Amino acid sequence: MAPSSLPLRAAILSLLLLAILLGAWELAVQPPANTHGARVPGPSKIFEHAVNELSDPFYDAGPNDKGIGLQLAYSIARVLSGYLLAAMMAIPAGFVIGMSPLWRRALDPYIQVLKPISPLAWMPLALYVIKDSATSAIFVIFICSIWPMLINTAFGVASVRRDYINVARTHELSPLATALQVILPAAAPTILTGMRISIGISWLVIVAAEMLVGGTGIGYYVWNEWNNLNLASVIFSIIMIGLVGMLLDQLLAYAQGLVQYED
Amino acid sequence: MSLFDDPFDADARLHAVGCACSTCAGTHVKADVPDNQEGLIDRIVVSSLVREVFGHHDASRRHFIREAGAGALAAALAAVLPVDKVMAAVKDGGGPVEKKDLKVGFIPITCATPIIMAAPMGFYSKYGLNVEAIKTAGWAVIRDKALNKEYDAAHMLSPMPLAISLGVGSAAQPYYMPAVENINGQAITLAMKHKDKRDPKQWKGMKFAVPFDYSMHNFLLRYYLAEAGLDPDKDIQIRAVPPPEMVANLRADNIDGFLGPDPFNQRAVYEGVGFIHLLTKDLWDGHPCCAFAASEEFAKTLPNTFAALFKAIVDATHYASKAEHRAAIAKAIAPRNYLNQPEEVVAAVLTGQFDDGLGNKKSVPNRIDFNPFPWHSMGIWILTQMKRWGYIKGDVDYKKIAEQVYRAADCGRLMKELGYTPPASTYAKYTIMGKAFDPAQPEAYVKSFKISRA
Numbered sequence: 001m002a003p004s005s006l007p008l009r010a011a012i013l014s015l016l017l018l019a020i021l022l023g024a025w026e027l028a029v030q031p032p033a034n035t036h037g038a039r040v041p042g043p044s045k046i047f048e049h050a051v052n053e054l055s056d057p058f059y060d061a062g063p064n065d066k067g068i069g070l071q072l073a074y075s076i077a078r079v080l081s082g083y084l085l086a087a088m089m090a091i092p093a094g095f096v097i098g099m100s101p102l103w104r105r106a107l108d109p110y111i112q113v114l115k116p117i118s119p120l121a122w123m124p125l126a127l128y129v130i131k132d133s134a135t136s137a138i139f140v141i142f143i144c145s146i147w148p149m150l151i152n153t154a155f156g157v158a159s160v161r162r163d164y165i166n167v168a169r170t171h172e173l174s175p176l177a178t179a180l181q182v183i184l185p186a187a188a189p190t191i192l193t194g195m196r197i198s199i200g201i202s203w204l205v206i207v208a209a210e211m212l213v214g215g216t217g218i219g220y221y222v223w224n225e226w227n228n229l230n231l232a233s234v235i236f237s238i239i240m241i242g243l244v245g246m247l248l249d250q251l252l253a254y255a256q257g258l259v260q261y262e263d
Numbered sequence: 264m265s266l267f268d269d270p271f272d273a274d275a276r277l278h279a280v281g282c283a284c285s286t287c288a289g290t291h292v293k294a295d296v297p298d299n300q301e302g303l304i305d306r307i308v309v310s311s312l313v314r315e316v317f318g319h320h321d322a323s324r325r326h327f328i329r330e331a332g333a334g335a336l337a338a339a340l341a342a343v344l345p346v347d348k349v350m351a352a353v354k355d356g357g358g359p360v361e362k363k364d365l366k367v368g369f370i371p372i373t374c375a376t377p378i379i380m381a382a383p384m385g386f387y388s389k390y391g392l393n394v395e396a397i398k399t400a401g402w403a404v405i406r407d408k409a410l411n412k413e414y415d416a417a418h419m420l421s422p423m424p425l426a427i428s429l430g431v432g433s434a435a436q437p438y439y440m441p442a443v444e445n446i447n448g449q450a451i452t453l454a455m456k457h458k459d460k461r462d463p464k465q466w467k468g469m470k471f472a473v474p475f476d477y478s479m480h481n482f483l484l485r486y487y488l489a490e491a492g493l494d495p496d497k498d499i500q501i502r503a504v505p506p507p508e509m510v511a512n513l514r515a516d517n518i519d520g521f522l523g524p525d526p527f528n529q530r531a532v533y534e535g536v537g538f539i540h541l542l543t544k545d546l547w548d549g550h551p552c553c554a555f556a557a558s559e560e561f562a563k564t565l566p567n568t569f570a571a572l573f574k575a576i577v578d579a580t581h582y583a584s585k586a587e588h589r590a591a592i593a594k595a596i597a598p599r600n601y602l603n604q605p606e607e608v609v610a611a612v613l614t615g616q617f618d619d620g621l622g623n624k625k626s627v628p629n630r631i632d633f634n635p636f637p638w639h640s641m642g643i644w645i646l647t648q649m650k651r652w653g654y655i656k657g658d659v660d661y662k663k664i665a666e667q668v669y670r671a672a673d674c675g676r677l678m679k680e681l682g683y684t685p686p687a688s689t690y691a692k693y694t695i696m697g698k699a700f701d702p703a704q705p706e707a708y709v710k711s712f713k714i715s716r717a
Contacts, residue, residue: 061599064599064601128434133404214398214404223507
């Protein structure tokens with residue numbers, strides 16, 4: 001077989017695996033006839049549910065019952081505001097840390113302590129201090145997405161080749177011009193890697209944060225369906241969370257491709 | 264002086280015409296009675312306040328007014344007592360609401376029935392309000408959102424306003440509990456594997472869930488276990504789990520049982536993972552559970568809105584107390600926007616026609632009931648249990664705190680306005696598992712328990 005058909009063969013294999021998996025799942029959950037209540041639904045049930053939900057994704061039937069599209073939009077808006085806020089602080093701070101060994105050493109202990117804290121541990125404190133649940137959720141996204149961007153920016157800036165900076169110096173560029181015209185393009189791929197890690201973490205965290213504070217968003221949707229032990233809805237929302245997460249990751253991957261360069 | 268006389272007139276008397284008491288020797292002066300209703304109410308309020316100050320001692324009032332002048336008395340009174348605020352509070356309810364759009368938080372359990380049903384069944388709009396009933400994930404979150412003023416009022420467990428006002432478990436903020444929502448309506452549910460352990464003495468080492476530390480559920484479970492000779496802090500593990508997660512935890516074998524709110528007891532039966540061991544009405548028939556609560560600040564700055572909201576809740580609570588309305592209510596609050604539960608589960612709870620999970624069909628029409636009146640004695644019982652289990656330490660002025668937080672007088676007045684009959688007294692004696700509770704002797708009651716942290 002010609003090598004060009006490799007993607008085709010991979011696709012066929014993928015589909016075959018999916019079919020086997022779904023088939024086994026469907027068979028495994030055939031219900032015993034005499035009970036009611038929640039049990040793990042089969043793929044056909046979930047598909048049926050998904051068609052139902054996706055046929056009207058933006059309905060708004062009161063404050064506690066909104067369509068899946070609206071809920072996802074709420075979550076994405078929260079993630080983006082926390083994430084962009086973090087980027088606005090992390091990237092300039094990363095530049096400072098990366099360009100100055102003094103600052104790097106001085107700030108390192110704080111970063112090391114703050115980085116591993118689960119963002120949800122901040123939630124009770126945030127609710128108490130900020131006194132607003134929506135802002136608290138955004139704060140939690142902010143605090144979890146800042147570290148990968150900060151560390152990657154600092155690392156990227158610090159490991160720009162000395163030659164580039166020396167060339168800039170011989171051209172008598174100002175420090176700001178050096179940062180923007182030489183270091184930024186050189187460090188961009190590393191910075192983008194940090195941004196890509198951050199958006200992934202943000203999306204992971206928003207679901208948990210919304211399950212905690214509730215109100216709106218995909219996390220609230222999952223919680224509300226869990227409340228009703230409606231597993232078809234829960235599995236459907238798991239798939240939606242996965243799809244949106246992949247989409248966000250692909251966007252950043254595309255941006256990463258734009259700033260890639262060969263040494 | 265009759266209630267309608269001008270209390271700042273030195274020649275008027277506090278005592279009514281024909282009063283036989285010794286101070287009323289002289290003739291009664293003709294009263295200058297205001298002719299409109301507004302003026303009358305003002306006069307009555309001020310007159311009552313003046314009586315309070317001078318303790319019905321007419322001679323000293325007349326003397327003071329002659330010496331200092333009526334204006335000085337009025338000014339002195341206004342300085343100590345917010346006369347215009349008292350007048351406004353007495354006349355409120357009729358006035359236009361200051362804020363139409365309100366947010367009220369609730370936890371998706373049947374206890375919140377009046378708060379929830381008031382939205383789809385039009386009780387809020389009947390009193391000119393546009394209320395969004397917002398579903399909330401847990402008690403700690405509802406407390407924080409209420410304290411943050413994201414919610415104007417909220418569904419709370421009846422011990423929570425006491426705890427918030429005292430500043431235990433949160434920052435202290437004066438809170439009002441103008442109405443109880445439901446009485447009874449809770450149950451102890453056990454995992455199926457314990458179906459032969461119906462005697463609590465066999466429960467040593469088991470793990471139980473309650474919705475929150477400051478809940479009737481926690482206090483009733485502790486009371487029940489202690490009566491069976493188990494120390495709830497040592498022999499049993501009690502943990503706080505949000506009600507919606509109780510059934511999932513029971514199925515996952517994380518807990519052996521829970522004393523929780525419905526519909527989750529009935530849901531555990533519906534799912535086949537647990538059975539109803541005991542309804543809490545069999546521990547204390549008529550115990551309070553959840554409440555409608557609002558901050559003192561809300562009640563004082565927006566009195567008309569507060570009164571309208573309060574009326575809507577009292578009205579809805581009365582509507583819910585009628586057995587013939589229960590099926591329709593179940594239908595209104597079961598959908599996704601509210602409880603998000605199968606309608607048959609909610610109906611089983613509200614109508615009291617249910618399966619206990621062991622194959623017995625039961626009929627207990629007052630399994631859950633609705634009664635808005637916040638008895639001060641209920642508040643005192645809760646405080647005694649908080650003291651008993653060490654949630655509050657030191658001397659407690661039971662009566663003062665209960666009367667400050669539980670707004671029995673307000674509730675009684677509104678009930679009368681709506682045409683219902685409030686109880687004559689705000690104190691009652693209770694019998695809980697055969698043991699008498701006298702609200703006049705709280706400290707002795709706390710001391711009477713063998714198992715206690717006090």
